[in-house]
């Protein structure tokens with residue numbers, strides 16, 4: 001009897017040591033999307049985007065869009081960066097065909113973490129795929145956590161001015177999910193410390209107050225870039241190309257260039273929320289832009 005075909009099997013949790021901290025990438029889910037162009041590179045030609053895709057051995061039309069929250073155990077506190085999609089797809093009709101069911105809690109369990117273990121949840125920004133997993137069926141998913149928001153991001157969504165048409169439903173979600181958590185939240189600005197070893201970095205553009213985070217323990221450094229670059233080839237190699245989900249396109253371009261330059265110059269170990277799982281590696285300068293070099297075994301030694 002030949003062995004039967006078993007179907008795809010892909011990793012969903014990855015944990016490594018960063019000095020005295022433990023860091024875990026946890027896959028919340030993935031979407032498959034059509035139209036690499038014009039989702040990416042609306043200010044370039046389709047031919048240019050397709051050529052870059054081909055040169056990097058990725059499909060020139062369909063693309064995988066993963067969602068990767070990060071857990072950092074500092075030894076004193078368990079800090080979760082972003083909550084993934086949660087039950088958004090099931091609970092909100094407009095998102096039915098856009099987002100996957102969030103599997104963060106299920107995959108955290110496989111890595112040995114319970115929702116009640118999480119002490120702090122840091123929201124890099126207020127887009128649905130980052131806040132959706134905070135609440136399910138009207139109840140908080142992580143019962144013991146306090147929340148940390150970027151002050152500029154929280155104010156933007158709460159005030160509700162200049163929200164572009166495509167983000168109107170996002171604003172409703174933010175009012176429903178995040179605003180009721182305000183009394184258990186603290187509000188930070190770039191440069192502020194979250195817990196010892198973790199500091200916020202300005203990454204505004206993709207959203208009005210997007211924050212990246214610099215994480216350091218015993219001289220080992222890791223920069224969580226969140227949604228600064230939303231695709232590991234296109235957004236990194238051509239940071240000047242627009243991405244349709246960036247709320248302020250020109251600011252997002254300037255932020256990409258600044259953060260990629262910092263990552264390449266300082267040889268920072270980086271994580272990207274929408275990079276291929278486990279979403280971690282390095283950025284190096286390359287012809288005309290930068291290049292993402294995935295992690296292999298450097299942090300296993």
Ligand SMILES: [Zn+2]
Pocket residue numbers: 127129130227273274
């Ligand atoms: Zn995102």
